[in-house]
Structure formats: structure tokens, C-alpha cells
Amino acid sequence: MSDQIASYPKPSHSLPSLSINDRASDLDELKAFLNSIGVQTHNTRIDRYQKYLKLISINNGNVDASTIFKNVTDERFQHGMDWYLYVLREVDELMFILKGIKIHIPKGVEEKLAKIVSGADFAALDKNTESRNTQFELRIASYFCQAGFEVDLTTETDIIASKGRNFFYIECKRVSNSRQLEENLLKAKQQLTSRMPAKRHLVRKNFGLIAMDVTKVAYKHNGLTFGVINEHAKEVMQDDLKKISNKINHINFFSKKPAIIQCWLQIHMPGIVEYPPQAFTRFSSLFILNPHTQFKFRSALSLLHEAIVDANLSDPREVPAKKINTSLTLPAGTKLWLDSEKLEAFFGYNDNPQAYNEILKNDTDIEPPAKDAVGRIMMQGKNYEFSILDLGRLVADLSEIERNEFSERLFGSDDDARKSRTELLCMLFMRKHPFYHGEGEHERELL
Template sequence: MSEEKYSYKLPDETLPGISFKDHAADLLQFKEFIDNLGITTHNTRIDRYARYFHELAEGTAIDEKRIFKNVNDVRFQSPLDWHLYLLREAHELMWILRGLKKHVPIGVEPKLEKIVSGSDFAALDKNTESRDTQFELRIASYFCQSGCTVDLATDTDIIAITDKHAYFVECKRIAGIRNLKDNLVKAKDQILLRMPKKYEGRHANGIIAADVTKLAFLHNGLTMGQTPDHARDIIQSKLKEIARKASTLQIFTGRPDIIECLLQIHIPSVVMFPSATTTRFSSYSIHNKKLDRKSSSAIREFYNISQAGSISDDREIPSKQLKHRKFIDVPAGSSYSLEQDLITKILSGTTTQNFVPETIVASLKMDDIIHEFTVSDLNTVMRRLAPDRVRKFAENESPNRIELILEMFARRYPYEKES
């Protein structure tokens, strides 16, 4: 997980979201859609995802290893690990379903058959064909949701037609910096080979779509942000870094009809404040700088198509107002402990020793609940304190250091509990 630190204003509202009941309903609907095409989903990953979210919605105690057998990877330890990886899978399929409900593309059947046959988790997928195809359907969903006619049955990954334009889209999933150039240039060459000047009476435009999730996050797993804006910016900074590299490549070749290279990251994210788990679909566009009038019109239309993700779901649970904590009421009978020597070393900065971030430096027991605080918590609080306060705490090992514990507690729990 990313540990980048920035200063972000604490949000005043919870994140909107979709209930787990609706997750389960969508996955069941997706399963039924595929079954009705004559493609078996029983005992496949689609079946298992639906079962997991159904049990989650019902409040059932879930044994993930009972549902998803033979997953022994170290990244799958806690229920939160499982949940985040499953959100990643579910949200992509739910996004594809949104497109299929608006328009069923020509040639979608063999594509769905391929994604059904994939392994349960992208992070463990050694044969990339299933996820490559799933990425094609993810991009196709933008066009389907926008009312385009979509064809997946040609040599081109996606051909999408609007009233004014035809779009020829080549999709690539890029796993490392070494094949960034190869994949983007290959996509360009495929467009040049397959795209005519006009298609069904419309001006044809080429788009390169690249999933760079694994290039940005080598573990192909999770990221973490202090706030929703922080989580967004971590991913956007990765996209911009990759875009700088991609912009040096000959992917447009002076051709105005190859209008854009769309980079996308799809990754589950833990947001600390307010506490939430979510999946981010983040995009960054590299535009061809040598567009003619027709291509400029096409790129404006494609921008509108790409905004399908900003349309909220009718079932969305609205945000709730949050109350910021103004004080900490420590009840009688509470107790605390401090690793005084370790805290002194960290606060004084007198050693170059690297302290393990997860090392416990203090604990607070309130209402029979033990809250443990780490080196990472202490370092974060230190950055927020005035230098003279840090110096005072470094020089004084008296019980006044309870203030440090309360500072760490207030940072971890910045909101009042709802009554």
C-alpha cells in the first residue's frame, strides 16, 4: 500500500456508496445475463463473487477460503484484504453490466466466455487473456452507456459509432515499464492497419486505451489515502508520471486521426478519513497535439462519452454529515502505557536508526477497548505539532506524555460517534 503523506482537510461528509445487497444483486444479474447466452457460470469466479456479496449483505460470518479455494497468497490475510480484492473484481463487472443494460455489443458472447474462465483475482492471474478481455469490456462500457453502437467482433478491439463519428479503439494492459513502448506503439500500428478514413459514412478516429495499474503499482493490489482527495491524487500522480514517459513515444506519428491515448488505473483503495473502502477508476488523457477540425470535434465527443463514470447510480446511499471531534472524554478507570525510551529517541531525533513503522510506542485502554499506537502514528503527530511542543515532549518523560497519546487518538478518530 502507498504510504505517501500529504496534508488534506478532513472531509465533512461520508462517501456515497452502493449497498452490499445491490452489489450482490448486480453480480447475480450479470451471472444471469451470461447464463442466458448459454455460457455456464456455475462454479466460476462470477458465481463465487455473487455468493460472497450475498453472504456479506446477509451479515453471515464469511469464510473466504471456503468460497475461494486454493488462494494461499500472502496478500490475502485479513478479511479486509479479501474484501478489497473482491471489491476490485465486483466493481469492474458491475461497470461492464451498466453498459450491457444500455446496449449489447455485437460479438460480446466470446468476450464474456473468456472473462468467465479467468482466475478469481487479477493479482493472481498468470494467464492475462481473461483480464485483457475484461479491460476491453470495461472501455466498451463507456460507449455502451453513452448510446453508441459497439462492435467487438472485428480484428479491432472496439469499434464504436455515434451519429457523427466512428472510434477504433485498441486496448492494452501494461505490466511494466519495459513493455510500455512496445504496447503503445503496437496499438498505434494496429489502428493504422485496421482503421479506414471513413467507416459507415463517418470520419474514423483512433484511440489507444491502456490499463497501467500494474505498471503504477507493481503488486497489482491496493493503495491507501488519508482522505478521498488524497487517494485520488496518489493515483493521479502515478498516471501523470507514466504519461510523461508515454508522451515521448511516437504514438501519434503526426496523424490527426489518432486522437488520444487514454491511460487508466483500476485499483481498490482504503480511505482513512472518513473510514471507507472503495475502488477507483482513474484516467488520464494524452491528446494528439496535431488535431484537425474533424478530429477536434471527435475528441470533444469522446470526452463526453468518457464522463459516463460521473453519472451517479439511482441506488446510491447519499453522504451523511460528520461531526468533528472537539474533545476527548477519558472515562474513569482508563489506563495507558508508554515506551518512554523509544519515544524519547524518536522525538529527539538523536539517532539515525530506522524504526519499524508498526512498532508499538503506546497504548490506551478505554471502556475495555485497547487502542495501540505505533511509530508511524507518532511520526504523523510530530509533523502536526509545533517544534517547541515536540521539544518539550522529548525532554520530559513525565506522565504529561499522555497528551501524545491523546493526540494520536484524536488523529485516528477525528469524528464524534453518532448517537
């Protein structure tokens, strides 16, 4: 893992992202559509997501989510960021479903939407799987709706998506653990072989596709994930999908007649990229092709590829990527502070150099630092604190040679130490607040 991480280039820009207000706007639109087809959303999970997003936007992230989601007592929901990411997962999936419906309303979607509204607030806590199973079907259907397919949800088959002469029969399965992989794959195969037309048609071409949500197989907690940078987060999920693919490669879940041509594995997870600090929701996919039909039905596979992989999933409302700052100008009046004892303990020094006094220690106009704080910058009327964890993450990015050289300067002569500790505080600031541009321009990177 460490070798992989070290090989990634350092990002120069943030990830494009949607604002909280855009997500809330989409929920407004979804609620209006649901109400127009007779599906009530008052006091449902849709209603609670909307209340949460509007409050978090107004209060800049400071919301007691437990007052909105009153029945959630799970230990995974503690920190405000936990609540935010779990809500993000749900809302972004509903937004993705809405995106498809806006382009093409599938036949039979009304009944499916009524089922997903009645589910538990969070997939991680949903013991009645029918609601989330249906939501997965609608997520998969949305890919085809966005790609201009006709989509039918009214038959025994979960989804029939067609374009021109090509008809794709799709069975969707959500799998909770590794033991259920084989059972669900063989069940999907049996359902497809019994439900797809047995006779060849002169005009119509029929193909089978198995779609499986394996999120809980890869992440038993069905919760959150983490990446050092965006490329790392992508690769972590792809590695998990490959491990699952290796587990099922001995199972005979394909067929030639009728032709089951592809198995689509997908993980749907929210998480945090550490640098630059941002939240994300990712639908990560891996495709297993039927080796016996791969060449014969390459045109059908190409059509699937266009619908699933090459579909334009970006949103024109996305906040463009922002350049990460690589320098920081400290304005007049800036005050700096470092806890020498904590710094020494972290770098393994036992001496107590007199250089660089704790210049905020006796300043009565400044709030005392948090107990775990190792440093602080007070700039333009705001306090920016850095913990031992922040320091550890910063140092982890340095090579051993860089770390040793920097450590020597931090504890060197008075002049070197003062300059190096000022540099350290600036590095901590830029890592934690990479998009800072001065007074009035700072914003919450994670939200």
C-alpha cells in the first residue's frame, strides 16, 4: 500500500463537486415528481435528507443531525462528518436516479419509487432489504435512461433496456457477504435463462446482463472509505472489486444460449480524500465478460460500454476544480504558536531549545488552544489550529531524507529553528486549508 501511495503525483487541483444547495434543489425536484405521481414524501427519509441539507447549508456544517434522524443510534454515527457522508451517499444515489428519470421515465417506475421512499434512512441500517434492492435496480436503470435506451421495469426481469434491435435483460442483486456471491450469481443466471426468449428472432437480439452491488462484501460495515488522494481512493475500490472478481472466477454464471454476456460488479461508497480534504461519493465498477461470447457479441458489448462507462456523468452545475495553493503570505499582525514539548516528543528530541517561544501563551485576547493542538496561526481575526494528527499527516508525505533534514532545522540554531518552525506552521496551514485566498475567501473544503 505504501509503495502505491508514494507513486501517485501530488494533486494540483481540487475535485469538481456539487454544492449543498444543488443537492437540496435536486431533492426538491425529486419530491415534486414523487408527489405528482401520488407518492407522499412528508415525514419520510427524503424529507429528512432535505431538512438536513438545508440546515447544514445555513449553519455552515454545524448541525445536530440526531435531532433530524431521531431513530439512528448506531455507533457509526458520531462525528458530524459521519452524518454528512452517510447523507451524501443516500442523496447522491437519489440524484443519480433522478438524472435518468429526467431524460426517460421508465415504464413501471412509479411502483419502484414508492418502495424506495419507505426504506430506512441509511443503507447501513436497512434491515428490510426490499427498499434498497429496488433502489439499486433504479440506479442501474438510470445508466440506460441517460444513454437513450427504452427501459421497462414491469416484467419479471428486473430491467429490460433496449436500443434499436438490441434488448438487454438485466438481473440486479445486492450481496451482503462473500458467502452469498455464488448463490446470487447462480440465481441470476437461472432467472435470466428462464425469462429471456428461448427462440431466436429475425430482428430482435437478446442479451443477458448480471448487475451486482457488492459494497457490503468489500466493506462489511457498509459505511465510509478513505483515500490519501483521489487516485488512491479510486484504486482502493478497484482493488476491492478485483479481489471479489477473483473469488467468483470459478463460478459458471455465464451461458451461450441464451447469451449472458457480462457481469457488472459495483461498489457505491462515500468517503474522504485527505489531500486536498474533500468528501466524495463514488460508483466504482468492474466488468467481467463472458469469454465464450466476447468476440461474437462485441457490438452488443460496445453498446453496453457506451451506456455504462462512456456516459457523461458530470453535472454542468459542478464547482470547477480549484488550484491548490503552494505558498502562503502572512499578513501584518499574524501571530504564531507551537507547543515545543509536543514537537520535541513527535520528532524524538528530549532537549528543550529556547528558540521560538510560545508567543500566544500569555495573550489574553486569544482563546487557549485545544488540548491536542500542536500549533496555531492567528491571522486576520481567525484562529487556525493544527493537531498532532495534522502534523503526522504532513510528515507522512515527506521522504525519510526530507524528514530528517527538516527535523535538524527545527531543532538547530535559534535563527534556523525560528524560520523552520514558521515554515512548518505554513505547511500545516496549506495542507489543511489548500484553497485559502485571503480574508473573506476561505470556505469549508469538505462541504
